[in-house]
Amino acid sequence: MITLYDYxxxxxxxxxxxxxxxxxxxxxxxxxxxHPGADHRQPAFLDLNPLAEVPVLVDGxxxxxxxxAMLVWLATTYDGSGRWLPRDPAPMATVAQWLGVAGxxxxxxxxxxxxxxxTEEVALEPLQxxxxxxxxxxxxHLWFAExxxxxxxxxxxxxxxxxxxxxxxxxxxxxxxxSRLAYPAIRRWLDRVRRIAGFTVMSxxxxxxxxx
Amino acid sequence: xxxIPSPAWHPIAASTDLVFRHVxxxxxxxxxxxxxxADDGNVNVWENRCLHRGVRLSIGMNDGAELKCQYHxxxxxxxxxxxxYIPAHPANSPARQVTxxxxxVAERHGLVWSALEPDAAFPDLPEGxxxxxxxxxxxxxxxxxxxxxxxxxxxxxPLSPLACRLALREAPGETLIVFTQPLDAGTxxxxxxRDGTPAxxxxxxxxxxxxxxxxxxxxxxxxxxxxxxxxxxxxxVSADLAAVPGxxxxxxxxxxxxxxxxxxxxxxLELKPLSGTLPAFxxxxxIDVTLPDGTLRQYSLTNGPGEWESWVIGVRRQRQxxxxxxxxxxxxxxGDLLAISEPRHKFPLRRDATRTVLIxxxxxxxxxxxxxxxxxxxxxxxxxxxxxxxxxxxxFAEGLQAFGDHLHLHLGQDPDETEATVRQFLGPxxxxxxxxxxxxxxxxxxxxxxxxxxGWPDEAVHYEHFxxxxxxxxxxxxxxxxxxxxxxxxVPAGVSLLAAIRDAGVTxxxxxxxxxxxxxxxxxxxxxxxxQDVYLNTTEKRAGxxxxxxxxRAQTPRLVLDL
Numbered sequence: 001m002i003t004l005y006d007y008x009x010x011x012x013x014x015x016x017x018x019x020x021x022x023x024x025x026x027x028x029x030x031x032x033x034x035h036p037g038a039d040h041r042q043p044a045f046l047d048l049n050p051l052a053e054v055p056v057l058v059d060g061x062x063x064x065x066x067x068x069a070m071l072v073w074l075a076t077t078y079d080g081s082g083r084w085l086p087r088d089p090a091p092m093a094t095v096a097q098w099l100g101v102a103g104x105x106x107x108x109x110x111x112x113x114x115x116x117x118x119t120e121e122v123a124l125e126p127l128q129x130x131x132x133x134x135x136x137x138x139x140x141h142l143w144f145a146e147x148x149x150x151x152x153x154x155x156x157x158x159x160x161x162x163x164x165x166x167x168x169x170x171x172x173x174x175x176x177x178x179s180r181l182a183y184p185a186i187r188r189w190l191d192r193v194r195r196i197a198g199f200t201v202m203s204x205x206x207x208x209x210x211x212x
Numbered sequence: 213x214x215x216i217p218s219p220a221w222h223p224i225a226a227s228t229d230l231v232f233r234h235v236x237x238x239x240x241x242x243x244x245x246x247x248x249x250a251d252d253g254n255v256n257v258w259e260n261r262c263l264h265r266g267v268r269l270s271i272g273m274n275d276g277a278e279l280k281c282q283y284h285x286x287x288x289x290x291x292x293x294x295x296x297y298i299p300a301h302p303a304n305s306p307a308r309q310v311t312x313x314x315x316x317v318a319e320r321h322g323l324v325w326s327a328l329e330p331d332a333a334f335p336d337l338p339e340g341x342x343x344x345x346x347x348x349x350x351x352x353x354x355x356x357x358x359x360x361x362x363x364x365x366x367x368x369x370p371l372s373p374l375a376c377r378l379a380l381r382e383a384p385g386e387t388l389i390v391f392t393q394p395l396d397a398g399t400x401x402x403x404x405x406r407d408g409t410p411a412x413x414x415x416x417x418x419x420x421x422x423x424x425x426x427x428x429x430x431x432x433x434x435x436x437x438x439x440x441x442x443x444x445x446x447x448x449v450s451a452d453l454a455a456v457p458g459x460x461x462x463x464x465x466x467x468x469x470x471x472x473x474x475x476x477x478x479x480x481l482e483l484k485p486l487s488g489t490l491p492a493f494x495x496x497x498x499i500d501v502t503l504p505d506g507t508l509r510q511y512s513l514t515n516g517p518g519e520w521e522s523w524v525i526g527v528r529r530q531r532q533x534x535x536x537x538x539x540x541x542x543x544x545x546x547g548d549l550l551a552i553s554e555p556r557h558k559f560p561l562r563r564d565a566t567r568t569v570l571i572x573x574x575x576x577x578x579x580x581x582x583x584x585x586x587x588x589x590x591x592x593x594x595x596x597x598x599x600x601x602x603x604x605x606x607x608f609a610e611g612l613q614a615f616g617d618h619l620h621l622h623l624g625q626d627p628d629e630t631e632a633t634v635r636q637f638l639g640p641x642x643x644x645x646x647x648x649x650x651x652x653x654x655x656x657x658x659x660x661x662x663x664x665x666x667g668w669p670d671e672a673v674h675y676e677h678f679x680x681x682x683x684x685x686x687x688x689x690x691x692x693x694x695x696x697x698x699x700x701x702x703v704p705a706g707v708s709l710l711a712a713i714r715d716a717g718v719t720x721x722x723x724x725x726x727x728x729x730x731x732x733x734x735x736x737x738x739x740x741x742x743x744q745d746v747y748l749n750t751t752e753k754r755a756g757x758x759x760x761x762x763x764x765r766a767q768t769p770r771l772v773l774d775l
Binding site for chain 2: 191
């Protein structure tokens with residue numbers, strides 16, 4: 001049984017929950033009271049992840065503490081179609097590139113969101129400025145993809161774990177004080193992701209209307 | 213070329229931004245906008261806030277005919293922006309005043325335009341083949357952007373304070389028209405049109421995207437002075453919406469666009485507005501039609517969501533008609549003008565049922581047709597049981613096949629068979645199940661009796677009478693006190709309660725005046741009423757908290773009304 005050490009409000013945990021849902025995988029969620037309980041600093045949790053962060057994924061003998069690794073693990077192990085992580089070198093490397101972009105989103109909009117949620121004394125402006133820099137590039141990328149009739153981050157007929165990695169940070173950006181008013185192509189892509197069969201929501205992420 | 217006269221109209225989006233079932237998040241001069249295209253192609257530009265709790269409608273759901281707020285599910289209709297459904301009050305109809313603020317809209321040259329002033333004339337745009345480039349958002353005031361454009365251009369012709377025709381130094385020989393859309397005091401969007409669609413669209417789009425993004429970067433590289441707090445601008449509510457709701461006369465003029473036989477003895481009329489568009493309506497709504505001789509008759513709208521251009525009603529030609537339906541069947545012709553009322557909602561449809569059973573007897577199918585279309589569009593579970601003497605007597609039969617497995621036809625059944633059929637498919641009542649019936653008085657009695665026997669509570673059984681066939685007994689005499697007006701009025705035998713109240717100078721709206729439509733219902737504070745109407749259900753009658761003033765009277769010497 002796959003076990004996910006989970007915090008409902010974490011954008012990273014949501015990435016894993018989303019892929020688990022889309023793949024229809026049975027799993028066990030272990031809620032970790034990050035705030036205000038700070039259970040992730042308890043010795044029991046530090047044994048799992050010395051970095052004191054969620055998510056942690058335990059699947060048999062494998063324990064993973066980085067979200068990108070979890071997405072790669074689930075896609076390679078359980079996705080028989082091979083679509084969520086294509087095996088050809090070029091698309092595979094491009095997915096890895098988007099996982100890197102998702103990491104940058106986590107470090108900017110994600111960090112600003114957590115800072116606002118916990119009212120931490122953090123300099124928000126540099127985080128938000130970096131997020132806007134990334135969103136501008138992503139919006140431009142998706143706008144030109146739409147022009148070619150493409151729906152997804154990769155020029156493929158189906159979504160990949162690049163979508164799963166980037167979606168939570170972009171969908172929750174307004175909780176980081178980052179409006180998506182100037183990113184219409186990202187807003188349309190968010191709708192498309194929310195219409196993938198098996199999509200699941202979290203607090204602050206709403207379902208899309210069905211598209212026929 | 214002609215000048216673009218004023219910046220009242222601005223491009224606010226590209227046509228390609230408004231994809232199927234999407235809500236675009238727009239802004240113009242500080243006003244946030246929810247912009248969405250309905251399935252009929254119409255573009256709606258609305259104030260970006262739900263009238264309920266102020267949540268942005270741009271995060272709502274576009275279902276093709278309505279926009280649903282994400283917070284509590286309030287629904288607003290395409291075009292009119294009127295609220296059609298409030299999930300927390302599923303058994304009621306939203307008031308007509310619950311209408312969102314709309315802005316004018318136009319689509320030209322691949323851009324969607326709007327204006328904050330409702331009456332501004334649309335600018336004279338140049339004709340020709342104009343190719344929309346990718347919009348670029350710039351963190352700078354519009355005037356700063358216009359200044360930077362002037363510096364980047366080889367030639368520039370101002371068209372308005374915020375639009376110009378120019379060629380850029382980096383793309384000489386290619387004429388552009390550039391509009392600067394002020395999002396707010398410190399942010400702008402550059403929307404440009406290139407003269408002529410290029411053979412190589414994508415490289416051209418990329419080239420200009422690079423040039424305009426470069427311009428953006430150079431503008432943003434200069435530090436902007438901080439913009440201080442802006443005084444809020446309170447927009448007045450329109451006089452029409454601010455008016456206190458009161459009795460409404462026949463307010464709409466419509467043309468009979470088409471008249472045809474929808475079944476044996478049933479005439480269908482398609483009504484188009486003489487000018488403007490028809491108001492929003494909800495499934496189950498009816499209109500009062502003023503006949504050529506001045507009498508009023510009620511007919512249900514058969515339209516579903518998104519069917520906004522014209523209304524279709526069905527009229528049964530009755531042999532023993534008082535004249536109304538016969539007059540429509542025999543005298544009204546295509547092209548005639550009719551005066552009708554705003555839609556009235558006495559038969560609202562809940563959309564939160566786990567099972568909805570619609571039971572139609574003959575011409576009674578008309579309101580249920582509108583309900584079936586709404587439930588079908590929304591993907592709600594429902595059954596439509598249509599009773600008719602024969603296939604030829606089934607009104608609007610051609611449209612019913614669209615309901616597929618939801619449709620159940622029961623043809624040629626006598627009253628006993630009808631009752632057996634109803635009992636069989638209705639079954640015992642389950643959680644959140646509702647039945648709606650419309651048809652003859654006998655049909656309604658059959659269904660309400662069967663439902664009561666099977667354990668269906670009154671509030672799960674909905675029906676609409678268009679006539680009250682009971683003989684009215686007006687022989688009693690009593691006194692009525694109007695509590696708010698501090699008046700005591702005698703109601704003698706032979707005079708209706710409604711007439712006595714009106715004679716005392718107190719206004720009560722009314723319509724059918726036969727105890728069927730419910731327009732003249734008044735809250736009752738004291739006394740035992742003698743209900744003679746068919747509008748209130750058994751529970752409401754037993755509760756004795758309301759009275760239909762046109763036909764009902766008193767069992768006690770004195771009634772007290774909240775008037």
